[in-house]
Amino acid sequence: MNRPLSIGIIGAGMAGQAHAFGFRNAMMATAPDVTVRLRAIADPNLALAESVAARYGFEHAIGDIDELIGSDVDVISVALPNFLHSDVLPRVLASGKHVFAEKPIGRTLAESTRLESQASASTATTGVGFSFxxxxxxxxxxxxxxxxxxxxxxxxxxxxxxxxxxxxxxxxxxxxxxxxxxxxxxxxxxxxxxxxxxxxxxxxxxxxxxxxxxxxxxxxxxxxxxxxxxxxxxxxxxxxxxxxxxxxxxxxxxxxxxxxxxxxxxxxxxxxxxxxxxxxxxxxxxxxxxxxxxxxxxxxxxxxxxxxxxxxxxxxxxxxxxxxxxxxxxxxxxxxxxxxxxxxxxxxxxxxxxxxxxDFAAASxxxxxxxxxxxxxxxxxxxxxxx
Structure with missing residues (x-):
């Protein structure tokens, strides 16, 4: 890759902060041709998003999730309460961006398998946070x-x-x-x-x-x-x-x-x-x-x-x-x-x-x-x- 992957995170709560920590420190060592640019934290609680962006070195905080989804970032990490994943993840997957999601991707097997099917149709890389x-x-x-x-x-x-x-x-x-x-x-x-x-x-x-x-x-x-x-x-x-x-x-x-x-x-x-x-x-x-x-x-x-x-x-x-x-x-x-x-x-x-x-199949x-x-x-x- 000739340019840094630009990163956006949706969700500034505990899990979102853990993802921000991960992207921030992943810059230490990844692969010879991979670098990242920490672009934006998006959360309806804009004050919280601003605090997290400042703490982890992201360039911007955004109060509108859809603004981040429609932006030119390469990667979107999603860390929201479980009941929001079924609404937000389909839109993120449809954007064609690489997607990393906190577990679980759905509240039910039906939600999870629908998202798995959508992810499998994408040419982008998808991953789920089974961190252990x-x-x-x-x-x-x-x-x-x-x-x-x-x-x-x-x-x-x-x-x-x-x-x-x-x-x-x-x-x-x-x-x-x-x-x-x-x-x-x-x-x-x-x-x-x-x-x-x-x-x-x-x-x-x-x-x-x-x-x-x-x-x-x-x-x-x-x-x-x-x-x-x-x-x-x-x-x-x-x-x-x-x-x-x-x-x-x-x-x-x-x-x-x-x-x-x-x-x-x-x-x-x-x-x-x-x-x-x-x-x-x-x-x-x-x-x-x-x-x-x-x-x-x-x-x-x-x-x-x-x-x-x-x-x-x-x-x-x-x-x-x-x-x-x-x-x-x-x-x-x-x-x-x-x-x-x-x-x-x-x-x-x-x-x-x-x-x-x-990936999303492992989550299912x-x-x-x-x-x-x-x-x-x-x-x-x-x-x-x-x-």
């Missing part, structure tokens, strides 16, 4: 499993515990509405856990059981202009219509069984995604709070020195050299670096003209599991994944 895949230690674990280091996978457990909803005074935002969100813990954080399970262990073919629970049934209404998960001082309340806790039992295409544990009210565990995978010759484990390492056990023939090894992420592992502060193992990579690595991979795909592995594969889980919970029966 880009953590070097998790990517290295996936590689080890794919290489057969632990044998044939028979059991896998993933979890995502968070405490952003543990305070009953947390404002009743769109995240607590089934209609606006498409799912509570099941979709908000479950999207990452389900994607991680399929990334490492294989595709899910059947939801054997799903249990959904809402522990905090009423929340105070939000104050105007609030973003994030903060408490509200409103004396008026409204009902929570989606789940705080979700437990899933799954069957995989390779015959393995899986379990997914999700909670957004896990007091004292602010943000923990993890996976444990067991095979016929060993096991491997990763947890995002200690994201710079993973553990692997490979059974030896004599058993004398059997035991899990603690492996530190380093330059020999995927994405590490692009995002770590220093080119040496043990310097630490975590949540922030994952956003940088996913944007770098997206930009490389644009440069190379190749498909991103976390995750959404098929969510859809089956919702149906399994309501019917109290096992549900096959729609192909």
């Amino acid at each position: 895949r880009r953590l070097p230690a998790l990517a290295a674990l996936q590689q080890a499993v794919a290489d057969g280091r632990i044998g044939d996978v028979h059991t896998v457990r993933t979890w995502y515990y968070a405490d952003y909803a543990a305070d009953p005074q947390g404002a009743l935002s769109w995240r607590y509405s089934q209609e606006q969100s498409g799912g509570g813990a099941l979709l908000d954080i479950g999207a990452h856990a389900i994607d991680t399970l399929q990334f490492v262990a294989g595709e899910v073919t059947r939801v054997l059981n799903c249990t959904l629970r809402t522990e905090i049934g009423e929340r105070p209404l939000p104050t105007r202009g609030a973003i994030g998960h903060g408490a509200s001082t409103s004396t008026e309340t409204g009902p929570v219509t989606n789940d705080d806790i979700a437990l899933l039992t799954l069957e995989l295409q390779n015959g393995a069984v899986g379990h997914v544990e999700l909670s957004r009210i896990a007091h004292g565990v602010p943000n923990s995604l993890g996976i444990e995978v067991f095979g016929t010759r060993g096991h491997a484990q990763f947890e995002s709070i200690t994201a710079g390492e993973f553990h692997i056990f490979e059974a030896s023939d004599d058993g004398v020195l059997n035991g899990p090894r603690r492996v530190f992420a380093g330059p020999q592992h995927p994405y590490f050299s692009d995002v770590a502060a220093m080119p040496g193992a043990g310097v630490g990579t975590g949540y922030a670096e994952a956003f940088v690595a996913e944007i770098q991979e997206f930009l490389r795909c644009i440069s190379d003209g190749r498909r991103m592995d976390t 594969r995750m959404m098929r599991v969510v859809d089956a889980a919702l149906r399994a919970n309501s019917s109290n029966s096992a549900i096959d994944i729609d192909s």
Whole structure:
């Protein structure tokens, strides 16, 4: 490419700021012929857009989303509340620009597959923000499993515990509405856990059981202009219509069984995604709070020195050299670096003209599991994944 790719971001909330962080820092190292120009942040809350643009070095802030869609930027990143994606993403895809979207792309399987179909008809590069895949230690674990280091996978457990909803005074935002969100813990954080399970262990073919629970049934209404998960001082309340806790039992295409544990009210565990995978010759484990390492056990023939090894992420592992502060193992990579690595991979795909592995089809594969889980919970029966 002879000129920088110009970047626009739609959405200046928490996810939009993470995307801005990713594009800003992706300038460190992407590909020899890829550079970026940070053009604009668009959000109806113009003051917020101006603040985010200034913080991350974007040239402009825009209050009109359609103005950005109709502009001459090359790439648009979309990070909006779930219920706005079905309205905004079709217009962005129709513009012919390269598109990077925050997960989930739709609230329902129908919305997701419609957007997947539109994206597949585009010649532009499309990607979705399953950022945890880009953590070097998790990517290295996936590689080890794919290489057969632990044998044939028979059991896998993933979890995502968070405490952003543990305070009953947390404002009743769109995240607590089934209609606006498409799912509570099941979709908000479950999207990452389900994607991680399929990334490492294989595709899910059947939801054997799903249990959904809402522990905090009423929340105070939000104050105007609030973003994030903060408490509200409103004396008026409204009902929570989606789940705080979700437990899933799954069957995989390779015959393995899986379990997914999700909670957004896990007091004292602010943000923990993890996976444990067991095979016929060993096991491997990763947890995002200690994201710079993973553990692997490979059974030896004599058993004398059997035991899990603690492996530190380093330059020999995927994405590490692009995002770590220093080119040496043990310097630490975590949540922030994952956003940088996913944007770098997206930009490389644009440069190379190749498909991103976390594209709109990957988002629909995750959404098929969510859809089956919702149906399994309501019917109290096992549900096959729609192909």
